[in-house]
Amino acid sequence: MVLVQPMVSETIEMQISKPDLHVETVSRLAQLVATASPGSRLPTERELCEQLGVGRSTLREAVRALAFIGAVEPRQGSGTFVGGDPEAVDRLIGLGLVLHRSKVEEIIEVRRALEVQVARLAAERHTAADAESLRAVMVEMKATTGDILAASKLDVEFHLRLAKASGNNVLHHLLNGMRVLLEAWTRRAIVNEGILNAIISEHDAILEAVFSRDVAEAERCMDFHQGNAAERLFRVMGPDGSTAEYISLLLGGR
Numbered sequence: 001m002v003l004v005q006p007m008v009s010e011t012i013e014m015q016i017s018k019p020d021l022h023v024e025t026v027s028r029l030a031q032l033v034a035t036a037s038p039g040s041r042l043p044t045e046r047e048l049c050e051q052l053g054v055g056r057s058t059l060r061e062a063v064r065a066l067a068f069i070g071a072v073e074p075r076q077g078s079g080t081f082v083g084g085d086p087e088a089v090d091r092l093i094g095l096g097l098v099l100h101r102s103k104v105e106e107i108i109e110v111r112r113a114l115e116v117q118v119a120r121l122a123a124e125r126h127t128a129a130d131a132e133s134l135r136a137v138m139v140e141m142k143a144t145t146g147d148i149l150a151a152s153k154l155d156v157e158f159h160l161r162l163a164k165a166s167g168n169n170v171l172h173h174l175l176n177g178m179r180v181l182l183e184a185w186t187r188r189a190i191v192n193e194g195i196l197n198a199i200i201s202e203h204d205a206i207l208e209a210v211f212s213r214d215v216a217e218a219e220r221c222m223d224f225h226q227g228n229a230a231e232r233l234f235r236v237m238g239p240d241g242s243t244a245e246y247i248s249l250l251l252g253g254r
Contacts, residue, residue, distance in 0.1 A: 025054055025062040033071050038084035042072065045080075103240055107181065108233065112226040114174060115159065119206060119222035121166035123215045130165035134207055137161055142200055151196055152186035158203055162210070189232040202228065 032042070042048065049059050063080055066072045070085035122130070141154040156179055163172040190196050202225040209217035 021054060021058055022061055025052060025058055026065050028052060029062050029066055030071065033066060033082050036082045038082050040082045041078075042080045042082070104185070104233070104237055105240065107178065108226075108230045111175070111178060111182070112223070112230065114171060115226050116219050116222050118159070118163045118166045118168075118171055118175070119210065119218040120215050121168055121171070122162050123210045123213050123218040125167040126165040126210060130161070131211055133161050134158070134165065134210075138200070138203060138207065141203070144196070146193060146196075148187055148190050148196075151190055151199075152183050155186050155190075155199060155203075156182045162206070165210070185233050185237065188236045189229070191236065195232060198228070199225075 029048075036042075043051070045056060045059060049056055052059065063072060063074060067074055067083075070083045072080050073083045074080045137154055137158050141151060141158065144151040144154065159182075160172065160176055160179065163175045166172070190199070202221070206218060206221045206225060209221050
């Protein structure tokens, strides 16, 4: 018996104008992929070109971009299929933020609201395993000794582990979708050892409240931390910067 893969049949409503052709093509394809089931086959190359009003070379570049993050899987002779990598959903969130040219300030505002909720839920729900994981990442962060790249990654990792401790998978996915942007921004914000030490101190205060299951204090400490984080970032970047400049990071650049 021959198994036939389901095919994505939805059309993409508007053709793309010439400015920002590559970015818009990736954005439209990402929207299509996000609404489809893993394993579904995309329309043919010819059909997609007609729907989008773009040439084959532009479409192929967009497919390669989505394939890089695992959102689609081109199969020679069979077509292009929606990928099944669960982490591709998180990467699509980040790609969506970039392609829609969200302002830095907008991302920070949303992150602040999410992180305060994370802290509240983590104080209520964290397990012994969560506590061990959070203590471990802070030990690593305190040992970075001036390695800004390592510190920025561990800073974001701390928040992702805290999100996992919240017991809410959607919160974890949303924050993980911002991971690349947050790491890039944190690298800019940590301009000296004093700032790194301040971040570590703020993390420690959050954990003390979380481990004590003091919900109100956990919320307060996280809100304080996020307010400081925003100020540190705006000092080096400004609030009106666009996420569009970070597309190369989402697609594997540096």
